[in-house]
Amino acid sequence: EAGVVQSPRYKIIEKKQPVAFWCNPISGHNTLYWYRQNLGQGPELLIRYENEEAVDDSQLPKDRFSAERLKGVDSTLKIQPAELGDSAVYLCASSGGAPYNEQFFGPGTRLTVL
Amino acid sequence: SQQGEEDPQALSIQEGENATMNCSYKTSINNLQWYRQNSGRGLVHLILIRSNEREKHSGRLRVTLDTSKKSSSLLITASRAADTASYFCATDAGSNYQLIWGAGTKLIIKP
Numbered sequence: 001e002a003g004v005v006q007s008p009r010y011k012i013i014e015k016k017q018p019v020a021f022w023c024n025p026i027s028g029h030n031t032l033y034w035y036r037q038n039l040g041q042g043p044e045l046l047i048r049y050e051n052e053e054a055v056d057d058s059q060l061p062k063d064r065f066s067a068e069r070l071k072g073v074d075s076t077l078k079i080q081p082a083e084l085g086d087s088a089v090y091l092c093a094s095s096g097g098a099p100y101n102e103q104f105f106g107p108g109t110r111l112t113v114l
Numbered sequence: 115s116q117q118g119e120e121d122p123q124a125l126s127i128q129e130g131e132n133a134t135m136n137c138s139y140k141t142s143i144n145n146l147q148w149y150r151q152n153s154g155r156g157l158v159h160l161i162l163i164r165s166n167e168r169e170k171h172s173g174r175l176r177v178t179l180d181t182s183k184k185s186s187s188l189l190i191t192a193s194r195a196a197d198t199a200s201y202f203c204a205t206d207a208g209s210n211y212q213l214i215w216g217a218g219t220k221l222i223i224k225p
Contacts, residue, residue, distance in 0.1 A: 040217065040218075041217050041218075042202050042204075042215030042216050042217050042218055043157070043202075043215050044215070045212060045213075048212065056212060091156075091157065093157075101145075101147075101206050101213065102147065102159050102162055103147075103159065103213065104159065105156050105157035105158070106156065107156045108156055
């Protein structure tokens with residue numbers, strides 16, 4: 001069974017440039033998460049999808065971040081414009097949902113903003 | 115916001131020794147999960163313990179949960195070099211299936 005796929009694995013951009021990350025979850029997983037992880041810290045949830053609906057985006061900085069999951073399968077997270085503080089690893093995870101919410105993670109995208 | 119706090123922040127032991135990591139949390143939970151993260155494989159789910167369970171085993175892993183103290187421990191027996199990684203606890207505290215993560219324990223196994 002294929003795991004969660006993310007691309008790109010690494011991205012280096014200048015500040016104020018846009019950037020996009022792509023995620024394809026495990027087949028059949030309706031729940032998809034985007035996390036941000038800073039060095040030495042645990043993952044921080046940015047947004048959670050149930051199928052194509054964003055059901056928890058309270059921690060997504062909406063002035064510059066956007067996400068979509070149009071057909072309820074793969075998803076894209078975008079930052080525009082990027083700031084120096086956005087440098088982090090962006091993780092995508094998927095879950096089969098209730099009742100135990102075990103999450104399966106992709107390898108992440110390491111973003112460096114110069 | 116991060117609910118779980120792992121202790122210690124870093125742990126270095128000799129190969130073959132046992133490693134114990136602790137996690138404390140603040141609110142009532144449905145379950146608590148432990149994950150491992152290393153540079154090669156990313157974040158991987160290790161074990162889940164439900165709020166009505168007190169102990170769970172999986173191979174060389176043993177997890178305990180004390181809901182009265184709001185704490186959990188992860189024991190890795192007979193450690194190996196491949197166990198070198200960061201270990202995170204994550205709590206499922208509500209009906210929205212959001213996991214709240216700690217900052218992790220960095221474990222180094224010395225050969």
